[in-house]
Amino acid sequence: MKEDKDTAPAERDGKYEFEIHYSGREVNCKVEKEQNKLTVQIDNNINAELSIQEDGCLVQTGGNELADSAIDYIKKRILG
Template sequence: MIEDKDTTPAEKDGKYEFLMHYSGREVPCKVEKNQNKLNVHIEDNIQAELTIQQDGCILQTGGSELPDSAIDYIKKRILG
């Protein structure tokens, strides 16, 4: 049996831009949310992929290693 992929827009899908405190300074952060994936670009030189788990937790699944505080901040900005 072939399962259909869920391609309907998930809640709050889209592009987000904001400033965040990273490495002792305020830097621009761009996040693109698509379903349960967050593609993060910080200051045009740091990229990471985060995955939203079923229970609402966010795990880093690729890219540059982000500190837990940065992941928590991104989660609050995107998911509330």
């Protein structure tokens, strides 16, 4: 039997698109949130995967390495 947390949709799942300051310029950032996973695409050539930890922190789990400031900004935009 699955626990409720496995079957209930996560808060604010969906697709997001916004501008982010990255590598000295403003670029397009697309994020798809599904449960505790964020799939990030910046400027159509930087891809990363982030996981939301139980304490609310984001940890990069794959893809191109993102700067901590970029991860913090994405967290604020998606999780508030």
